Amino acid sequence: MYTKFFNVEPEKQDRIINAAIKEFAQKGYDKASTNEIVKEAEISKGLLFHYFKNKKQLFLFLVDYCYETIAEEFYQKFPFDEVDFFNRMRQSVIIKMELSERYPDIFKFIQEAFMDDAAEIKPEMEKKLREMTDLNVNKIYEGVDYSKFRDDVDLQKILKIITWTFEKMSDEELTKAKLIPGHEMDYKKIYNEVEEYFEILKTCFYK
Amino acid sequence: MYTKFFNVEPEKQDRIINAAIKEFAQKGYDKASTNEIVKEAEISKGLLFHYFKNKKQLFLFLVDYCYETIAEEFYQKFPFDEVDFFNRMRQSVIIKMELSERYPDIFKFIQEAFMDDAAEIKPEMEKKLREMTDLNVNKIYEGVDYSKFRDDVDLQKILKIITWTFEKMSDEELTKAKLIPGHEMDYKKIYNEVEEYFEILKTCFYK
Amino acid sequence: MYTKFFNVEPEKQDRIINAAIKEFAQKGYDKASTNEIVKEAEISKGLLFHYFKNKKQLFLFLVDYCYETIAEEFYQKFPFDEVDFFNRMRQSVIIKMELSERYPDIFKFIQEAFMDDAAEIKPEMEKKLREMTDLNVNKIYEGVDYSKFRDDVDLQKILKIITWTFEKMSDEELTKAKLIPGHEMDYKKIYNEVEEYFEILKTCFYK
Amino acid sequence: MYTKFFNVEPEKQDRIINAAIKEFAQKGYDKASTNEIVKEAEISKGLLFHYFKNKKQLFLFLVDYCYETIAEEFYQKFPFDEVDFFNRMRQSVIIKMELSERYPDIFKFIQEAFMDDAAEIKPEMEKKLREMTDLNVNKIYEGVDYSKFRDDVDLQKILKIITWTFEKMSDEELTKAKLIPGHEMDYKKIYNEVEEYFEILKTCFYK
C-alpha cells in the first residue's frame, strides 16, 4: 500500500502531502479539487492518481499520515506516570496546544477530517474513529488514581462528563477561530480558561 | 415570500418538502441535487424554481419551516413554571425525544442544516443560529431557582458543563443510530441514561 | 390581426406597449424577457400570449406601431414643397431630432429594432426595411430641383454619398450616447455639426 | 495563454477554430452554443474548457486570431509608398476583397464580432476597437499627399465622408450577400462600382 508513493524523493512527497492537506483542510473532502492539489504540488494530474488511485485513497492516506505524525509525539510526551487525573488531563491539553502550534496545518486537517460529512468517506472515518477511541481511552486512563473521586456516583459517567467538557471547550474555541477571520488562537487565554474548568470539576468530582 | 408555494395543494407541498428535506439531510447542501428533489417529488424542473427562485432560497425556506414546526410545539410544552433546573432539563429532553420520534426527518434535517459548512449558506445559517440562541437561552433559563446550586464555584460554568453533557449525549445517541442501519432509537433506554446523568450532576452541583 | 389587443382599454394597451418597448429597447430581441414585460405591465403571463400568440408577433407589432406613430408625424411635417435638396435634408434632420426628443423610447426602440441581429426576426425586419426604403426614397426625393447639382458626375451616386454621410453621423452620435452612460444628446451641437457637413457637400456637389 | 491549445495537432486546432468561428458568426456571442461547437468540432465538452477556460476567453481568442491572420497580410500588402489618397484607398479595397475571398468565414466573423452587442464581451471589444483604430488610422493616412484636396473645405471632414462612403458600400454589399442565399460576391462588379465612386469623389474633392 502506498509503496509507489514512498519510493519517491522525500522532497516531492512533502510537496504533495502539504498541498493535499492544505486543500482538504480548507475546503473539505467534497469541495477539495485534485486539480488544485497537483497545481500546488507542481506534479502532473496523472502522477497523483498513479500514487493514490483515487481521491478517497489519497484522503485516507493523509488521515493516517497526519494522525501518526501527531499521535506518536503525543504519546511520547504523555505523562503516563502522573497518577492524578486532572494533572494528567492538564498536561494532555498543554501537549495538544504545543502540537497544534507546531503543526498547525496537520492539526487543522485532522480535526476537520473527523468532522467531514462527505458520504464517500464517512464509513471509513467512523471506523477509524472507533478504533482510535477504543485504543486510546484505555491507554490514557491507565494508571490513574481513581480513589480521589467521590464514591457516591458512577466513576465512568464522571469521566465522560469531564471528557465531554473539554471536547466542547475545544470545539467552541475552534468555531470562534473560524468565524473571526483574523482571530489567532490565544493559547495563554485558552489555558487559563481550561484551568478554571479544572478547578470546578475537581471541586465537585473529587472527594 | 413563498406565497406561490403556499397556494399549492397541500399534498403537493408535502411531496416537495419531504423530497427536499430528505435530499438535503442525506447529502448536505452542496451535494444535494435539485434534479433528485424534483424526481422524488414528481414535479418538473421548472416548477421548483417557480416556487423558490434558487437552491439557496429553497434550503433557507426548509430551515425556517422545520424550525418553526418543531420550535412551536417545543415551547408550547416547555415547563416554564418548573423552577428546579434539573426537572426542567429532564422535561426538555423528554419533549425533544417525543418530537424527534414524531418528526424524524425534520429533526434530522434541522440538526444537519446547522452543521452544514457550505459557503453559500454559511452566513445566513450563522445569523439564524445567533438569533435563535440569543432568544432561547434566556427563555429556557428564565425563572429557574439557582439558589440550589453550590456557591463555591462559578454558576455560569456549571450550567455550561451541564448543557454540554446533554448535547454530547444526544450526539452520541444520534451517531449510534446512524451507524447501525436498522438501529431504532430506544427512547426508554435513552431516558434512563439521561436520568442517571441527572442524578450525578444534581449530586455534585447542588448544595 | 391584433383585434383582441385593440379591444382592450387603452390604458392597459399603453401599459403593455410601454413595458414591451422598454424591455426590447434595453436588451434586444433575444435577451428581452416576456417575464419582465408582464411584470412591468402588471398583467398575467397568459394574457400577453392571448393578445400576441408569441414573442415574435409582439415584437413585430411594436415595430409597426412605433414606425407608424413616428412616420405619420414625420411625413406630416416634411417640407414637400421645398425644392432645394439640402434645405429639405436639413429640415428632415431637424424633424427627426424633434421626434426623438418627444418620443425617446419609441425612437430608440425603432432604431435598435432595425439593427437587431436576432435570427428569429431578421427576415421579417429586412423585408420591412426594404418595403419602407422602396416607398420612402421616392417620396422624400420627389419634387427636388436636381438641376443645381453638378452635371459631370452621376446624380444617383452623389445622393447616395450624401445619405450615407448623414446616416453615419447619426450612428456615431448614437454610439457615443450609448458608450458614455451620462451622455445626453446635445441637439444644438449635433445640428451645428450637421450644418457644417451640409456646407461642404453643397460646395462640392452643387454647380 | 492558450499554450494548451497551441500544442494540439493543427488539424484538431483547425476543426475547433472553424467550428467556433462558424457558430459565433452565425448566431452572435450570446446565442452561440458551446454544445454546438464541440459537436461540430467532434471533441468532448470538457476539452473545450480545458483549452479555453470560458466561452468568453474562447471568443476573445478567436477575435485576436482572426484579426491577426487578416491584419498581418493586409499591412504587408498595403501600399505605404503610394502618396495619392485615392490610389491608396483603391489598393486597400482590392486587398480587402482578396482577403475576404480567401478567408470568407474569418472575415465574416471579425466583421460581426465588432458589432456584437453582448454585454459580456462589450467592454473588451470596445477596448480592442479603440486600440486598433488608434494604431491604424495613423498608419493608413501617413505619407498621403493632401495638397491635392481643395482648400475651401475642412480636410478632416472630407476624409470622413470618403471613409464613410466606402464603409457603407461594403455594408450594402455584405447585406446583399447575406439576403440572397446563393449570391456569391462578384468582386469584379464590386470593384467597378468602387471605381466609379472614386472618380466622383476625386472630381468633387480634389482641386
Added chain:
DNA sequence: AATGAATGAGCCTTCATTCAT
C-alpha cells in the same frame, strides 16, 4: 515513472409557451 489531453455525466438556472381553471 511521468505527462496532461480527453472524457461525459452532472450541476443549477432560465425561458417562451401552453392550458386547466
Added chain:
DNA sequence: GATGAATGAAGGCTCATTCAT
C-alpha cells in the same frame, strides 16, 4: 377575458478519473 402553474429543453461549466505516449 384573465390567470399563473406547469413544462422541459437548453444554457455554460466542473470534475475525478483514464490512457496513450
